[in-house]
Amino acid sequence: MKVDVLLGLQWGDEGKGKVVDVLTPRYDVVARFQGGPNAGHTLEFDGKKYVLRSIPSGIFQSGQINIIGNGVVLDPILFREEAEALEASGVDIHKVLKISRKAHLILPTHRLLDAANERAKGGAKIGTTGKGIGPTYTDKVSRNGVRVGDTELSDFASRYGKAKEAHVARLRTLGMELPDDFAATESKWLDAVKYLHTYELIDSEHYINHLLAEGKTVLCEGAQGTMLDVDFGSYPFVTSSNTICAGACSGLGVAPNKIGEVYGIFKAYCTRVGSGPFPTELFDETGKRIRDLGHEYGAVTGRERRCGWIDLVALRYAIMLNGVTQLIMMKSDVLDGFDTIKAAVAYKVNGVETRDFPYSIEEAAHVEPVYAEMPGWRTDMTAMRGEDEFPCEFTDYIAFIERELGVPVTIVSIGPDRCQTILRHNHK
Helix, strand or coil: CCEEEEEECCCCCCCHHHHHHHHHHHCCEEEECCECCCCCEEEEECCEEEEECCCCCCCCCCCCEEEECCCEEECHHHHHHHHHHHHHCCCCHHHHEEEECCCEECCHHHHHHHHHHHHHHHHHCCCCCCCCHHHHHHHHHCCCCCEHHHHHCCCHHHHHHHHHHHHHHHHHHCCCCCCCCHHHHHHHHHHHHHHHCCCEEECHHHHHHHHHHCCCCEEEECCCCHHHCCCCCCCCCCCCCCCCCHHHHHHHCCCHHHEEEEEEEEECCEEECCCCCCCCECCCHHHHHHHHHCCCECCCCCCECEEECEEHHHHHHHHHHHCCCEEEEECHHHHCCCCEEEEEEEEEECCEEECCCCCCCCCHHHEEEEEEEEECCCCCCCCCCCHHHCCHHHHHHHHHHHHHHCCCEEEEECCCEHHHEEECCCCC
């Protein structure tokens, strides 16, 4: 058996949570492979709305195993809050959720370091969510991290104490001391660590490969988006992990030859939250209109998302990096009322046209999108339940995207609810 991978192709916020929820009935297992509580995977069904941060989006379907993989960084306090909220809504999370021992823990001091690092950057700040994720991955790479499995060891207190001591010293170099309420936060964190032990802690690399050997089907869920990948994204305005398909291998312990389908998710337009370059960003009323119609505000932070037309240059790049086999287009309904739709098919970089994503797009003045224009469909699609109901202009838009990207669009979302998800014919 092979694992299938589902990930975002833009700058995050593509709607991965909803699609994982829709696809989960096809799978025995859903596993998160990277990121931390900066994810905000939003799901809506039965008149309720849920936002998942660390817990895989397959948690609402009955019977499936959900795994937080070794590539994830976990904040015990935020995890406990998220888990207890799900339990209060009737989800038997202890029955289905398992946590990798090799996942790294976000310590209380990591969040302080995150804030101090951002403050030190001044006008060049990255625009992080402030959850301590970057400093946790930094400790991981520098071999100073504390992992979930360490909490089972007799010397855990010593390991935690050494990490905290190093963080305090670093904070002082950045002009920050521990806040007055730190002892209370630390006590809450240590109590939440004990709460982690109420779940099954697993060696996830063995666990997943044993499941594959037994013929079980696995869906790997990514967080953030390809253009935020630490190696291939718009560096340095990126996240601290590998968000691309290769991250599923290292984030779960799955060999490259075990990758099957790769579902690439993108919006019918484009958004970005936080700082960093964004070639197709719209600063006019059209951008504001897309933001308002799409309710483009961060699920975790509430921050306004920057909005723009779809960027096919960046999408081609993301498809290449991930080996995408199927495309899933989200939030198509947001464009229902536009007379004209635009799509960036190339860039002019220092006056030279290219269809390839360049080394850097940081100097926006040197990168100019080249747009194709097409008529809008000006039809409310939110009540449609099959692609035979789509207006011809929208069908043409999908066909245009498929020609430009060379990969079929197999699923189209026309609203936030489960039922507003259209599986296209010949692609079911």
